Amino acid sequence: MSSLGKLRVAVIGAGAAGLCAARHLLSRPDTFAPPVVYELTKYIGGTWVYEEKVGSYDNGLPIHSSMYRDLRTNIPKEVMSFPDFPFAKHLPSFVHHTEVRKYLEQYCDHFRLWDHIQFGTSVASVSPVDVKGGWNGLAWNVTTDNGVDHSKSTTERFDAVMVCNGVNRSKLTTKYLCAWQQNTFENCLDLQIPVATCYQLNSQSKGMLMHSHDYRSAEPLAGKSVVLLGAGLSGLDICMELSNVDAKVILSHGQRPLTCPLPPGVQQAPPVTSVLDDGTLEFKNGERAQPEVFLFCTGYNFTFPFLDKKVGVNVQEHLVWPLYKFLIPPAYPSLFIVGICRAICPFPHFHVQTKFILSVLDGSFRLPSREDMEKDVELDIAARRARGIATRHILKLDSEQWAYNDELARLGGFKPLPRYWSNLYESNKVFRARDMLNYKTHNYTVLDNMEWKVHDLHGQELQKPLAVKKQM
Ligand SMILES: Cc1cc2nc3c(=O)[nH]c(=O)nc-3n(C[C@H](O)[C@H](O)[C@H](O)COP(=O)(O)OP(=O)(O)OC[C@H]3O[C@@H](n4cnc5c(N)ncnc54)[C@H](O)[C@@H]3O)c2cc1C
Ligand SMILES: NC(=O)c1ccc[n+]([C@@H]2O[C@H](COP(=O)([O-])OP(=O)(O)OC[C@H]3O[C@@H](n4cnc5c(N)ncnc54)[C@H](OP(=O)(O)O)[C@@H]3O)[C@@H](O)[C@H]2O)c1
Ligand SMILES: *[C@@H]1O[C@H](CO)[C@@H](O)[C@H](O)[C@H]1NC(C)=O
Ligand SMILES: *[C@@H]1O[C@H](CO)[C@@H](O)[C@H](O)[C@H]1NC(C)=O
Ligand SMILES: *[C@@H]1O[C@H](CO)[C@@H](O)[C@H](O)[C@H]1NC(C)=O
Numbered sequence: 268m269s270s271l272g273k274l275r276v277a278v279i280g281a282g283a284a285g286l287c288a289a290r291h292l293l294s295r296p297d298t299f300a301p302p303v304v305y306e307l308t309k310y311i312g313g314t315w316v317y318e319e320k321v322g323s324y325d326n327g328l329p330i331h332s333s334m335y336r337d338l339r340t341n342i343p344k345e346v347m348s349f350p351d352f353p354f355a356k357h358l359p360s361f362v363h364h365t366e367v368r369k370y371l372e373q374y375c376d377h378f379r380l381w382d383h384i385q386f387g388t389s390v391a392s393v394s395p396v397d398v399k400g401g402w403n404g405l406a407w408n409v410t411t412d413n414g415v416d417h418s419k420s421t422t423e424r425f426d427a428v429m430v431c432n433g434v435n436r437s438k439l440t441t442k443y444l445c446a447w448q449q450n451t452f453e454n455c456l457d458l459q460i461p462v463a464t465c466y467q468l469n470s471q472s473k474g475m476l477m478h479s480h481d482y483r484s485a486e487p488l489a490g491k492s493v494v495l496l497g498a499g500l501s502g503l504d505i506c507m508e509l510s511n512v513d514a515k516v517i518l519s520h521g522q523r524p525l526t527c528p529l530p531p532g533v534q535q536a537p538p539v540t541s542v543l544d545d546g547t548l549e550f551k552n553g554e555r556a557q558p559e560v561f562l563f564c565t566g567y568n569f570t571f572p573f574l575d576k577k578v579g580v581n582v583q584e585h586l587v588w589p590l591y592k593f594l595i596p597p598a599y600p601s602l603f604i605v606g607i608c609r610a611i612c613p614f615p616h617f618h619v620q621t622k623f624i625l626s627v628l629d630g631s632f633r634l635p636s637r638e639d640m641e642k643d644v645e646l647d648i649a650a651r652r653a654r655g656i657a658t659r660h661i662l663k664l665d666s667e668q669w670a671y672n673d674e675l676a677r678l679g680g681f682k683p684l685p686r687y688w689s690n691l692y693e694s695n696k697v698f699r700a701r702d703m704l705n706y707k708t709h710n711y712t713v714l715d716n717m718e719w720k721v722h723d724l725h726g727q728e729l730q731k732p733l734a735v736k737k738q739m
Contacts, residue, residue, distance in 0.1 A: 273300040274402065274628055277409045277425040279390045279573070281306035282313025284606040285431035286371060287349060287617040290378040291625055298629045303423070304384040307331070307414055311375055311384065313433050315368040321481040328389075328414050331433070333501075333567070336484040337508065338364045341500055341699070342612060343711045345719070346692045349614045350684055352377065361707040389414030393428055394575040395599055402426045402601050402628070427601040427628055429621075430574070434567035479505060479564040485512040494519055494548055494558040496539060502564035503703055506533050517556055519548075527703055569607055578602060585609075585659040589644040592675065593662065594620060597640035600627070608671075610663040612692050615684055619672045626679030666693060686717045690735050694721070697732040 273296075278288045281304050292302040308324070308331060310316045317334040324330060340347055343360035347367075352374055358366055375381050388411045398406040407428045412420040479501040489512035495502055498520035506516050510530030518529070519536045529535070537551035547557045569582050578599050581588055587607045590596060594603050603624045606617055626632040634640065651661050664671055669689040676683040691711060698706040698721075708724040721729045 274298060274426040275300045275424070276302045276427045276429060276628070277390075277393075277407065277423070278302050278304040278429045278431055279393075280304075280313060280431040280433060281311040281384050281386075282431060282433050283315070283371060283614055284433070284617040284621075285313075285429070286311060286374055286380060287614070287621050288429045288431055288605065288624075289380045289383055290349075290374065291618075291621045293378060293380070293383065295625065295629070299625075301383055303425075304380070305388045305390050305409075305411055306384055306386050307389045309386050311380075312368045312371045315364055315371060317364060317368075319483060321483065326415050333480040333482075334364055335482050335505075335508075338504070339707055340364070340367060341504070341707070342692065343695055343709070345711045345713050346612060346688050346695075347614055349374070349618050350688075351618070360709060360711045385411075387413055390432075390573045391417065391420060392573050392575065393430075393578075393602075395578060395602075396424070405599065405601050407601070427603070429624065430571065430602070430604045431606060431617075432571070433606070435570045475560045477560070477562055479562065480567070482562070485509050485514070488512065488514050488560055488562075490514060491559040492556070493517070493560040493562055494536075494539065494556055495562045495564055496520070497564035497566065498522055498525065498535075499564060499566055501566075505562070505564060506530060507704065509533075514560075517558065519550060527701055530704060571604070580604065583658070586648075586661050588648065589641060591634070591640040591644055592623070592671075594624065595627070595634070595640070597637045597644065600634050600637075600640070608662050608664045608668070610665040611668045612688075615688065616668065616672065619675050619684070622681045623675040623679040626681065632679050686735070687713055687715075687719045690731075690733055691719050694731055694733050698729075 276288075276292055276299060278285045278292075285304055285306070289302050289304050292299045307328065308316065314332050314334060316332050317336065318330050318332055319336075320330060322330060339361045341361070344354035344358060344362055345360060348354050348370070354362065354366070354370055390409060390411050392408070392410040394408045396406045396408055397404060407425045408422050409425055409428060410420050410422045482505060485508040488509055492515045493509055494517045495506055495509070496519050498518055502518060502520065506518050507530045509516050510532050513532060516533040517536045518533055519539050521538045524535050536554065536556075539548045540551050541549045547555050548561065549555050568585065569587055571580060571582070574580055578596055580590070580596055587604065590604060590607075591600075593608050594605065596602055605620050605624075606613065608616065623632070627634055635643065648661060652658075673683050691713070695706065698709060705724070709721050709729070711719055711721050713719045717735060721731070723729055
């Protein structure tokens, strides 16, 4: 505890999750000292800071954001926002990414967050320290530097740490990639340089290999033949962009075949199973393709390189564990890892997680014992596995996110999200599954705590696809 008896909390990252943490900590000056938010870059917004460049910033650090030039949100602003800070009224429901960055800047203005953010500061290590009389007998040493020169570092002591560092690009270590690299880009792995740069170094080679992290716009791929691996939201959105520039796309994925209309020039294939010596890709059904571009839309990984090994947070096949309520390592309950769940509505999810964390720290919710939390984590993971959920999908909450949010609100004793939230969000998912080409032209209107309506491009009101659940 600080000398004034208030809890000092460090926040790692000034993306949407870190800003949300700061906003709520600042609103409780009775209990919390002003937070310290460490942000590696010079900007707030994380993912929402578009960088035209790929690879590294001028200081050599890897570019964080995977944003591309023409991205519009895939969640209507009515439910994408933090529940206590709506997007501007004049905006359509699906906004361009620049509007989200503006929105987050306005959030910083409104809640006066700017002065609490230390820009150009990279968290290099987070270590628990035993402290008698500390929160749960613990405190945290947080060591920072400028991310480039590790010889000049500073260590500060905190009562709690909220980890909000977002996701990192996976290092593309699948077997397909290795095969491609052996053929065409043999030095990429050793050189540790981005694949897009590799391509330029090897201009005589026949194929270009890239990850969606390095995708910025469709023009460089105009008219090309592309095998796009992975039909997550990146894969689907990017194949629409490629279709617009007349690329010939094979969308290769392991899900059930999509049944909605696909963009012109896009066809589906099962996953790529091998790469032949000459670089030809072979699909699971035996068919082959020799594309000019092999584009990985295979998602992103979590990494917590700064976290002391002793804390015992493991990352394996996209599962981060053991974490009570996907947030708290049972042995170190003043550390919080925010925002690792997937297939969720991110901003409101961060809001709920943050409010819950505050209720833990201020004592209004008493955590179970370490043993009970460990048991809870074990049972929860076992139950998901028993339902046939693969390890790599355990953190995908999807429609279960609403029960999760409600549970945290109940345990933490704070207001749950308004009732329309889940129904509107889930309805948008239905519209997307039916018609991925047009769902972003809809506009939503919220009428009251429960009711909302939706109009199509021509101003026609659409029938709502899901009934509103009666309150339990
Ligand atoms: C292409 C794409 C499109 C998306 N579209 C949508 C959408 O339409 N709607 C939606 O709601 N969500 C969307 N998302 C999800 C998006 O990730 C979340 O909305 C949200 O931005 C995640 O915020 P975050 O704070 O968890 O992480 P990030 O935004 O990644 O922020 C993390 C921050 O931590 C900083 N950081 C990392 N490591 C350190 C360190 N060691 N020290 C200091 N600082 C550090 C980074 O610089 C960064 O600023 C999209 C994601 C992607 C990749
Ligand atoms: N605003 C927008 O329109 C927009 C656009 C892009 C992205 N986003 C957001 O960005 C985030 C990340 O999305 P994402 O699509 O990049 O990642 P993702 O959701 O993790 O999807 C990756 C997909 O790739 C598949 N995959 C992985 N390895 C594969 C392999 N070897 N062979 C075949 N398929 C493979 C995965 O299948 P398995 O799950 O079976 O492994 C998964 O379906 C999400 O939050 C999303 O909402 C939003
Ligand atoms: C924590 O930081 C202090 C001050 O820098 C240092 O003296 C101490 O050894 C550190 N403790 C641990 C466990 O890292
Ligand atoms: C990213 O995740 C994939 C799939 O779980 C894994 O194969 C790969 O090694 C991970 N990469 C890193 C850098 O952790
Ligand atoms: C959606 O709303 C925006 C802003 O109010 C408006 O400009 C746009 O025309 C609307 N679009 C549809 C499809 O109704």
